[in-house]
Amino acid sequence: MKALPSSSSKGPVKFRMPTRENLVPIRLDIELEEQRYKDAFTWNPTDPDSEITIFAKRTVKDLKLPPPFIMHIVQSIQTQLAEFRSYEGQDMLYTGDKIVPIKLDLRVNNTLIKDQFLWDMNNFDSDPEDFAKTFCDDLGIQDPEVGPAVAFAIREQLYETAVQSVAAAREIRMSKKGRRGAEYVPASKAGGTSLDLMKLFNNKYSVVRKRKDWDVYGPMVDLLSNEEVDALEAREERNARSMI
Amino acid sequence: MSKIMEPTAHSDPNLNPIRPNEPELDLYTIPSYSSWFSWHDIHETERVALREFFDGSSITRTPKIYKEYRDFIINKYREDPSRRLTFTEIRKSLVGDVSLLNKVFLFLNNWGLINFSCEKNEEIGLGSGNVDVRVEDGAPNGVRIVEMPDKLKPISVGSVQSSAEGSGGGGSGSGLKLPPLASYSDVFGELVGKKKEVVCGNCGGSCDSGQYEYSKGDYLICQKCFNDGSYGENKSKDDFKLKDSASNAAVWTEEETLRLLESVSRHGNDWDLVAQNVKTKTKLDCISKLIELPFGDLLLSSTYGKGNSSGQIGSTNNSIQVPAAPSEHQDDTKHEDQLHEQMNANEEKGDVMDDGPLLKRRRITSVSDAGGSLMKQVALISTMVGPDITAAAAEAAVAALCDETACPREIFDGEEDFPSNGFSSPSFHSKSKRVDEVDASEVKQTPTQSGTEEASAWQNDIPLSLRLRAAVATTLGAAAAHAKLLADQEDREVENLMATIVETQLKKLHHKIKHFDDLELIMEKEYAEFDELTESLTEERIDVLQRAIRAGISKSRDHAPIKFHMSNVV
Numbered sequence: 001m002k003a004l005p006s007s008s009s010k011g012p013v014k015f016r017m018p019t020r021e022n023l024v025p026i027r028l029d030i031e032l033e034e035q036r037y038k039d040a041f042t043w044n045p046t047d048p049d050s051e052i053t054i055f056a057k058r059t060v061k062d063l064k065l066p067p068p069f070i071m072h073i074v075q076s077i078q079t080q081l082a083e084f085r086s087y088e089g090q091d092m093l094y095t096g097d098k099i100v101p102i103k104l105d106l107r108v109n110n111t112l113i114k115d116q117f118l119w120d121m122n123n124f125d126s127d128p129e130d131f132a133k134t135f136c137d138d139l140g141i142q143d144p145e146v147g148p149a150v151a152f153a154i155r156e157q158l159y160e161t162a163v164q165s166v167a168a169a170r171e172i173r174m175s176k177k178g179r180r181g182a183e184y185v186p187a188s189k190a191g192g193t194s195l196d197l198m199k200l201f202n203n204k205y206s207v208v209r210k211r212k213d214w215d216v217y218g219p220m221v222d223l224l225s226n227e228e229v230d231a232l233e234a235r236e237e238r239n240a241r242s243m244i
Numbered sequence: 245m246s247k248i249m250e251p252t253a254h255s256d257p258n259l260n261p262i263r264p265n266e267p268e269l270d271l272y273t274i275p276s277y278s279s280w281f282s283w284h285d286i287h288e289t290e291r292v293a294l295r296e297f298f299d300g301s302s303i304t305r306t307p308k309i310y311k312e313y314r315d316f317i318i319n320k321y322r323e324d325p326s327r328r329l330t331f332t333e334i335r336k337s338l339v340g341d342v343s344l345l346n347k348v349f350l351f352l353n354n355w356g357l358i359n360f361s362c363e364k365n366e367e368i369g370l371g372s373g374n375v376d377v378r379v380e381d382g383a384p385n386g387v388r389i390v391e392m393p394d395k396l397k398p399i400s401v402g403s404v405q406s407s408a409e410g411s412g413g414g415g416s417g418s419g420l421k422l423p424p425l426a427s428y429s430d431v432f433g434e435l436v437g438k439k440k441e442v443v444c445g446n447c448g449g450s451c452d453s454g455q456y457e458y459s460k461g462d463y464l465i466c467q468k469c470f471n472d473g474s475y476g477e478n479k480s481k482d483d484f485k486l487k488d489s490a491s492n493a494a495v496w497t498e499e500e501t502l503r504l505l506e507s508v509s510r511h512g513n514d515w516d517l518v519a520q521n522v523k524t525k526t527k528l529d530c531i532s533k534l535i536e537l538p539f540g541d542l543l544l545s546s547t548y549g550k551g552n553s554s555g556q557i558g559s560t561n562n563s564i565q566v567p568a569a570p571s572e573h574q575d576d577t578k579h580e581d582q583l584h585e586q587m588n589a590n591e592e593k594g595d596v597m598d599d600g601p602l603l604k605r606r607r608i609t610s611v612s613d614a615g616g617s618l619m620k621q622v623a624l625i626s627t628m629v630g631p632d633i634t635a636a637a638a639e640a641a642v643a644a645l646c647d648e649t650a651c652p653r654e655i656f657d658g659e660e661d662f663p664s665n666g667f668s669s670p671s672f673h674s675k676s677k678r679v680d681e682v683d684a685s686e687v688k689q690t691p692t693q694s695g696t697e698e699a700s701a702w703q704n705d706i707p708l709s710l711r712l713r714a715a716v717a718t719t720l721g722a723a724a725a726h727a728k729l730l731a732d733q734e735d736r737e738v739e740n741l742m743a744t745i746v747e748t749q750l751k752k753l754h755h756k757i758k759h760f761d762d763l764e765l766i767m768e769k770e771y772a773e774f775d776e777l778t779e780s781l782t783e784e785r786i787d788v789l790q791r792a793i794r795a796g797i798s799k800s801r802d803h804a805p806i807k808f809h810m811s812n813v814v
Contacts, residue, residue, distance in 0.1 A: 207316070208316055209339050
């Protein structure tokens with residue numbers, strides 16, 4: 001495991017999830033015959049595709065959904081996996097550290113979570129699931145659905161950043177081909193949201209964050225009452241409709 | 245960082261597991277297997293476990309940064325070693341990749357450099373917590389209520405003595421075995437009567453003679469109905485079981501009572517626990533026993549007369565309370581009296597003329613004794629409040645008695661004058677203190693007269709008992725009124741005090757505001773001064789510049805003298 005980051009310092013890395021386990025975040029949102037199925041989970045892209053059908057069948061059976069759902073679930077998963085695989089084999093942009101801020105703002109059942117922290121895209125030893133578990137343990141969150149949801153949210157953002165990184169690497173390659181060495185795209189610009197960690201260390205060159213930032217980078221967890229949840233859901237529904 | 249580090253950074257770098265922090269000399273315990281730890285150095289263990297900081301792969305992962313992470317986390321933990329430090333807590337204060345931070349955190353945690361002593365503490369805390377689950381909140385409510393009459397101590401003391409002496413043979417020990425408080429029987433008489441009185445499910449009468457319990461449900465019939473064969477619908481004789489009324493009303497031994505009091509004082513209102521402690525009694529038994537129990541010797545004795553009179557009430561009403569009362573009056577003269585009363589009451593029902601004079605006289609004596617002390621008390625208490633209030637209380641008392649005495653009236657069929665006498669006299673005599681005293685003295689005279697005028701004394705005695713009850717009720721009413729007055733006064737006092745506090749606070753605020761005003765003035769003055777100073781400085785600077793230009797000094801050189809000049813001015 002440790003060999004990965006050190007070897008990566010030498011040359012570009014092929015695309016993968018920047019975590020210990022190369023799991024792809026999959027999000028399902030299927031509406032059929034007045035029934036809506038929403039789900040989010042991770043998938044190992046090296047698993048054989050036959051697993052997808054088995055998974056879809058079992059899910060539909062367990063949730064007592066109508067059979068047409070099976071096909072839609074399979075399709076949706078396959079599409080998302082195909083997209084992921086399309087990036088595989090391509091180089092990711094690499095310029096030393098690549099720290100991205102991960103922002104959590106999600107609601108799981110009655111738990112509202114807001115949080116912000118830094119994540120090293122080049123630390124291939126990171127583990128969002130473990131982080132989420134620690135998060136729930138430390139904050140005493142009882143709801144068993146919160147942990148996976150937090151891990152999933154992290155994975156989604158990492159995935160997005162990784163995809164951006166591939167695009168940036170391609171751009172650089174193209175520009176290098178066109179005008180050899182004419183332009184250098186700085187990592188922070190190309191990587192979109194990545195940050196220079198050295199600048200984040202405050203003026204005394206200390207790793208301790210300024211006190212006024214502690215709350216920004218600390219988790220905020222709120223437990224909502226059932227009425228509040230209902231109101232929130234109603235508003236979300238309305239927003240979704242107006243979007244369409 | 246360095247600020248936080250300073251107090252702890254100079255610890256002795258030896259391999260002692262207990263590491264003194266020199267400036268504060270706080271001792272922190274770390275496990276012996278972590279004795280490699282030193283504030284100054286990074287040990288090989290750390291290099292191996294957290295290699296990414298030491299392979300030079302990145303400028304943001306250096307040994308220096310590792311040390312800062314490590315020191316911060318350990319210091320953070322030592323701010324309060326008894327509390328478990330969590331990763332979520334430290335990650336908001338540290339800049340860096342959370343995965344990496346988590347790794348450092350877990351490393352320190354596993355080696356016991358943080359969260360070591362708190363683990364032990366938590367275990368101890370849990371252990372003791374399990375033991376101390378019970379919450380004890382002082383004296384139980386039932387006991388506290390009794391403290392109130394203690395405030396009437398000065399009043400009751402005199403009557404204690406007189407009643408104890410008046411009873412003649414009644415020793416101090418006899419006071420402990422008294423029937424329930426008069427106030428209790430007056431106020432709760434109805435309730436208790438209902439609770440104790442078992443109503444026959446068939447005829448609707450009370451089954452004081454003994455009842456039969458229906459084994460297939462909650463149904464009781466009285467002995468009479470049982471004997472008559474009227475069991476009610478769909479019920480056969482075999483389904484009924486004789487239920488001993490005596491066993492129903494639980495008998496309390498001294499030991500049980502002691503246990504009850506003990507557990508009540510310990511557990512308060514938690515009757516489940518109390519019953520558990522008493523063991524031999526149920527929850528309901530415990531509650532009813534506690535209600536029956538008289539509290540405190542003084543209180544006990546002061547209600548001596550009242551208790552006696554309640555006994556009379558019981559006997560005249562012929563209610564179920566009667567058999568219970570004598571059982572508490574064990575071998576003392578009062579007991580005898582009580583028995584006589586009972587006999588009298590019974591005899592009154594039947595042939596009255598066969599009364600022995602001795603019995604009668606004794607009885608009257610006891611009543612008047614109690615009456616005397618009672619009257620005194622009434623007189624005393626009624627002096628505390630105005631005559632109007634006393635009158636009102638008396639009226640209310642008589643009204644309440646009218647309901648209750650419906651029964652005696654029936655018993656004394658044909659002698660209606662006496663009850664009516666009884667009603668009129670207490671309402672009259674409690675109208676004012678003076679009348680009261682006169683009345684009381686009259687009552688005192690009764691025993692002397694009774695020796696000679698037996699017949700008239702006997703006629704007097706029914707109203708007398710009623711009169712006593714009325715007097716007791718009046719006393720209570722008067723006492724209540726007095727208590728209300730006292731409470732009102734207290735209220736006023738509290739209000740006054742509150743007003744004073746508010747006023748003082750206001751004053752304080754005013755002073756503060758004034759102070760701030762002064763400060764503002766001073767600030768303004770200083771501000772003006774500063775303005776002036778700035779102006780003069782600017783002028784001087786311009787002056788200097790102009791002179792410099794005039795003198796033709798080159799531009800590159802003119803900075804130094806200005807700086808020099810400025811520093812002089814400042």
